[in-house]
Structures are given as C-alpha cells and as structure tokens.
Amino acid sequence: MADIIDTRTDPETALVRAEKVLSEGFPVAIPTETVYGLAADATNPDAISRIYEMKGRPRFNPLICHVSDFAMAEEYVIFDPLSRRLADAFWPGPLTLILPLKPTSKVHALASAGLDTLGVRMPDGFSRKVIARFGRPLAAPSANTSGKISPTTAAHVEADLGSKLTLILDDGPAEIGLESTILKVEGDSIKLLRPGGLDVADVEKLTGLSVERPASAGAAIEAPGMLASHYAPGARVRLNATSVQAGEALIRFGGGKIAGEDKAVVVLDLSPSGNLREAAAHLFDYMKRADASGAETIAFGVIPNEGLGEAILDRIERAAAPRDGEAV
Structure with a gap:
C-alpha cells in the first residue's frame, strides 16, 4: 500500500520523498487545485509507461504535462502571442494550452501520444513546489483508473490506486474539483477541447474573441477528456x-x-x-x-x-x- 504524507503538516518530507520516487521512475499521486494527479517524469518513457499501466489508459490518449514556471514551459513548447497572453492571465491555474512541441523538446513521445503538440499547464498549490523541486515537467493525468470518476481527495486515490502506488501526497480536498479547461489557439481563433475549471466566459472577456466549441463529438483526440465515455461510475x-x-x-x-x-x-x-x-x-x-x-x-x-x-x-x-x- 502507498505511504500517505500530509503536505500541510510535513511539507519538506513530502518534497524529499516525492523527488526520490519520481527520480526512480515511479509515479506519485500529487494534489492540484483541480483534481489529484498521477504524476511521473515526462521525459522518462518507463515512468510514463507506468502511468498508462496503472490507469489502464489507452496510449493514444495524450497526457498533460505540468510545469512550475514559464522558463520550464519554454524549454519544451512554443508559445504564439495569443497563447502566451492566456497563460499570463490564467497561470498558475486550471488552464491547459495545446502548444507545438519544440524540435529540441525532451518530453517523450509517449506523453504526447506521438502528436507534434503537447498539453501544458502550470498548476497552483503544492504540486507546483513538487515540480520545481524535481526540475522537469511531470506528466499527470487524474489519479484514477481510466474512464472512472476523478479523485478530489487523497482518500479517493488510495481507494482506487493505493495498492499500485508508493506515495500519495495529501493536501486536503481539491479546491476546484474539475479538471482544467483545455484550449488550443489556431491563428486568431481559440478552440475549446475540454471545458473545465476555468470559465470560458473569462477567456472571452480577456481576449474579446468567441471561443469555438467542437463541431462534433467524434473529433480527433487532441487532448485528454475527449473520449465519448469517461468519468464513469459503476452505476x-x-x-x-x-x-x-x-x-x-x-x-x-x-x-x-x-x-x-x-x-x-x-x-x-x-x-x-x-x-x-x-x-x-x-x-x-x-x-x-x-x-x-x-x-x-x-x-x-x-x-x-x-x-x-x-x-x-x-x-x-x-x-x-x-x-x-x-x-x-
């Protein structure tokens, strides 16, 4: 069973243990303001494979990579002016941007599902400290069996994946409780790939642009959360x-x-x-x-x-x- 460390009472131990487990190529369940994530080194194919195996997740479904700051993001992806404006306004926070990968990016193709783009987010809260301590992006889908209900507490993670994990970091209930909003900028337009914890109305107010919704439910998989059946309970x-x-x-x-x-x-x-x-x-x-x-x-x-x-x-x-x- 996984060790559970309360980040509110022992943050330094949590950071030290998380850095060790991540460096060894194993996933750690981390708290974010959206939901709890199953995080592993986004540059390590073995670590990423363990995410897919633990979740039972299809490998054609890309992962969001989480960064601690803009400097880290810019090592791996290319910002257009409009995407950068969105990031400046809403990072850290519940916004994921789909951005072109740099030719020199060391994020492994398993994390991007072989696409030439990558979903990138700067989370708020303790997870950002974990990423900064580790020094590399963390691929981190929700910490649950694929297709099932996303976890918003450490107890949810333990009940689902506790027997497969080494470490769960407990920072209390997730503040927002929904995954991030995923946006993709194409020229002067903004596409909504997944609604989430950032209200699209706030994006439209900032940019003066109408955010485009997907034309159909059968759109190609460009980001997490686009599968037709997802977030499903047993009932x-x-x-x-x-x-x-x-x-x-x-x-x-x-x-x-x-x-x-x-x-x-x-x-x-x-x-x-x-x-x-x-x-x-x-x-x-x-x-x-x-x-x-x-x-x-x-x-x-x-x-x-x-x-x-x-x-x-x-x-x-x-x-x-x-x-x-x-x-x-």
Whole structure:
C-alpha cells in the first residue's frame, strides 16, 4: 500500500520523498487545485509507461504535462502571442494550452501520444513546489483508473490506486474539483477541447474573441477528456431527471426537491444555494458517494448550461455515454 504524507503538516518530507520516487521512475499521486494527479517524469518513457499501466489508459490518449514556471514551459513548447497572453492571465491555474512541441523538446513521445503538440499547464498549490523541486515537467493525468470518476481527495486515490502506488501526497480536498479547461489557439481563433475549471466566459472577456466549441463529438483526440465515455461510475447515469425511481441515487442542484426523491437510496445536492463553483467542487465526490450507495442508476437533476455548468454537464454527459460493448 502507498505511504500517505500530509503536505500541510510535513511539507519538506513530502518534497524529499516525492523527488526520490519520481527520480526512480515511479509515479506519485500529487494534489492540484483541480483534481489529484498521477504524476511521473515526462521525459522518462518507463515512468510514463507506468502511468498508462496503472490507469489502464489507452496510449493514444495524450497526457498533460505540468510545469512550475514559464522558463520550464519554454524549454519544451512554443508559445504564439495569443497563447502566451492566456497563460499570463490564467497561470498558475486550471488552464491547459495545446502548444507545438519544440524540435529540441525532451518530453517523450509517449506523453504526447506521438502528436507534434503537447498539453501544458502550470498548476497552483503544492504540486507546483513538487515540480520545481524535481526540475522537469511531470506528466499527470487524474489519479484514477481510466474512464472512472476523478479523485478530489487523497482518500479517493488510495481507494482506487493505493495498492499500485508508493506515495500519495495529501493536501486536503481539491479546491476546484474539475479538471482544467483545455484550449488550443489556431491563428486568431481559440478552440475549446475540454471545458473545465476555468470559465470560458473569462477567456472571452480577456481576449474579446468567441471561443469555438467542437463541431462534433467524434473529433480527433487532441487532448485528454475527449473520449465519448469517461468519468464513469459503476452505476448507470441519467441526466435531467425530473422524477426519481425507487432505488435510484439522486444528485440534484439548487435546493429544489424532485418528485419521488423520498424513494431514492441517497439524495445529494451539489449546491443548495445554486452556486456552480460549489457544485463543481462537489461533483466527483458526490458521484463516488452515489455510486457507493449500491444504486444501479444515478439520476442527475437539471443543471444550468452556463459558466462552470458547461464543464459539469460535460462530465455528466460523458459519464452517461454508452460504454464499451453497449449499444449506442
């Protein structure tokens, strides 16, 4: 089982142990402001392979590489002026940019899934200290079995991957609770590849540009989180529930009761006050709680498709998508 070190009470021990494990080519579960990540040396093919093996993740699904500062990022990728403007405004924070790899980049092709671009993010919080101490980018997808619910606490990581890991760093619950927003600049346009913890409206306000949404769900995989079925609990998921069937788990929003909820196995409200930021922070934890209730189906109430609601709905829709072997 993994050792768990609380970064809030023993930060130096956490940094020393993390540097050692990462230097040996093994992944470490690290806290970020979005979700907990399964981090390994982005320049070491053996370390990256261990990420894919631990998660059971398809190798055509690229990994985000996390950096501690702009100098580190510029060693590996090329910034255009608009991407740099976005990074200046929103880093450190929940923004991943898809950028061209430098010809001299030492990030291994396994991390980029062989693409000539790389997803790069500068996280906030203790993970940034880990990266700075290690001195190289860390490839770090969410620290969970591939396709399942992302972890927002160290306990979530331990329950899923604890038997496979050497070290988990515990910095308490993730502040944002949703993965990063992924953007790609093409000329004078900005494409949204995955909605996330950065509200797209803030990007549009900064740049004066309308962010383009994907034309179809069948777009080529350019970034993590683009698979149709993802973030899935063991239970089935249905959306926009206006009533609840006996034996279902209910996750609602905004405090309003839903018909039949007295028959639900469990009732959870993402934000009784209707705060989308609070709802985002609770989403994955509540999905795990609902899944653990034994219900065969998790019913989600109506959530507004605005602000962070766009990212919340993206996760729920992917959780509800047909899985391998199921009819579409």
